[in-house]
Amino acid sequence: MHELSLYGSIPVGNHDHLLQQLAGLTAMQPQAVHEIHVVFKGRQALGLEKVSGTVGGESAGTQQQQQDLQRLRTMLQSGVFYVQLIGSLLPRDNKRSTVTRQGSGENSIGWENQEVEWTFEFKDTPEAAKQSASTRLVSRVKFNQGDMVTFLDMFGFEYVKRYVVEGQRFYHQDTSLFLHRVRRLPAPRDNVSATDISDLPPWAKLPLLDASGTYILQAMVEIVDGNTQELRDRATGQLLALRDTLKSEVTLAQPDRLALDTRVPITRRP
Amino acid sequence: MSITGVCLLTPQAGNTSTYPKLLAHLSRHFPTQEHEHFHLDYRLFSDTTSQLPGADVQQRAFTHILTLSHDTKHAYVRSTKVGDPDQGSMITIPPSAADSFAGLVQTKMQSAWFPRQTSSVESGVSVSLLNDTVRLSIGDVKQSTRSQGAGTLRGTIIELCKVTNDEQKDWPTSSEEADQAANMLQDLLRQIFHGIEEDFGNVKFTVSPTLSIDHSSGYGKTSAPDWDMAKLYITVLRGQR
Structure with a gap:
């Protein structure tokens, strides 16, 4: 599967207005997203x-x-790559839910009893060709059960760090619009798995990666057969049309390719 | 609980399979039993470093990807080391994702994993016998490797799964009991295929306690992952590596 994307940054003051605009454009309510990302680094072959x-x-x-x-x-x-395990916090029924809106407008999430669905995500480095949208191979596989961190260790990937992503998702035609920002997560304690979320501080107490609170908007189209030029052209056309529609609110652009590089730098062994 | 044994019958002289003979016997002697389609897909990768000249084979690591038709909800991915195959780590993924995951390993993780073999059973049968207390699954295993190409006959796989009573819940726990269980399954196999030329003298079941046969969703299809069943198949299919 290939992913074509454009990105834009949104100051925190424009967030609510953009949310309304996206809701109007897509004719849907925003879908709240809370994800835990656990990053692993591939080991270099000896x-x-x-x-x-x-x-x-x-x-x-x-x-x-x-x-x-x-x-x-x-x-x-x-080449050896960084990969991620992405855990989606599942919405729970109203009685059990601990998601509350506070005066500050921040969501606070209690971690206890949260159910998490884990997905293994591989993202290639964006293609080098001159294109209108950042294009790269993406593979996602749901990991259902088992000790995922131990498995990945034996599979050749070692734990690096973890963080959380909060945001809202919209869908417009074939395009997924993901307005989000990143919060830091403390490293797991000794002998505690990186996927264990039972002992984490409340969501609102997690520090933002970008202290200004800036959000990122990712407009993305996924195509199953990335080798079909017609599909690529159509996806690119949709992204560019969306870029023009939203240009008064946000500048959607293609980031530097190597800023999205997922390869582990090769180091010479002693 | 059930006790399950899996074995691989090597091809007969002339590289012919025992499977047609076994299937004919089942159709003749158990005509009223419905034959469920049985298939499996097994991919084996070894670490690329171990393919180098002079590499220490005792340090070789494997990744196995297994899908079984019994288990429509899980495909199994297991990583092991050659010296310690029982201490591997295993996860489940959706069976529909097994092909794409194997493709990812073969392309984007080729610096770590080298494809060794693909084995599959495409047209086997699974049948419930003896008042649904036994499930028999058989099929021809075809193997393809990079060097040999596709579709060479590797043998006929037999899985015999028997419901045990409560006293035998955790049975077998020792190697003697495992031998005892293997002999019991071998006797059961002879009983099912009584009268056939093949005497199964060379059959050696690899056995393990497994989850109960759940007939609610078909011939022993399970809803929870059956780790032991997956380990059994992986042990038999990986061969002497």
Whole structure:
């Protein structure tokens, strides 16, 4: 699946007005989103030096062996990525809900008894070609049950950090509009899983990543077959039309490609 | 609880399968039992580093992706190490996502994981016997690898799942009891296929206690993940690696 996106930033003072405008444009009420993002870093494969030293050398063996080694070399050099586990806090029935609106306009969420649905998300680095929207491969797989952090550790990904995202989501034609901002989360205590949310401070007490309170608007279209140019053109057309519609409120643009780079920098091993 | 055994019958001389013979026997001797379609899909990846010349195979790690037709709600992804296959970690994903997840591992995680084999049963059968106290699933396992191409016959897989009584709830717990359970299932297999030329002398079931057979949603289809059942299939299908 490919994701085509445009991004814009919205000062906190314009947030409510933009919410109203998006509600009018999409003819829907905003859908509240509260997500926990747990970031993992892929481990670099060991042994690339062995291949480098062997290919083309005297001990390279037959042509078939050389081809196999060359293929391994290509695989080992193919890059390692950051991935995320994204936990969506499920809305609960009114009796049990602890989501309350306070005078400050902040939502405060009690974590206890929250049900979380976890999704494994891989996002590639945006494509390098000159395009009107940031385009990249995206893969999301729901992780249903099991010890996900331990599994990911054995699968080759180590825990890095975690944070939460709060916001509102709208849908317009094929476009998903996600108005959101990020809050920091404390690191898990020793021997506590990064996906354990039972002992976290209330949502409103979590510090904002951007202290000014600025929101980000992501306008996004997902297409199943990213190799079909017609689908890409149609998705891009929808995003550009939306950009023009919202231009008085927010400037939607394509960010620097490498600012969205998900590759782990290669470090030379001692 | 149930006790389940899984084994892989190697092909007969001339690389022919035992499966048609077993299927014919079932149709002849249990004509009233409905045959449910049985299929599975198994993908094995090993860590790419271990493919290098001179790599220590004792450090080799595997990732297994398994989907079973018994279990319409879960596909299983398990990571193990060669020296300690029982200490792996396993999660479940939706079966509909197994292909895309395997594709992701094969492309964007190729620096870590090397595709070793894909095994599948495409047209097996699953049948309930002996007043629904036994579920038998059989099918031909076809294997494809990068070097061999697609569709070589690897053998016939047999899964025999028998409901146990309360006293045998946690049975088997020791290797002796596992042997005892395997022999019990082997005897049961001979009883089901009584009269057939094959005497199943070489059959060695790998056994484990598993969840109860739940007939409410079909032939033993379960709603909770059956970790032990998945481990059984992975143990048998990964072979001597």
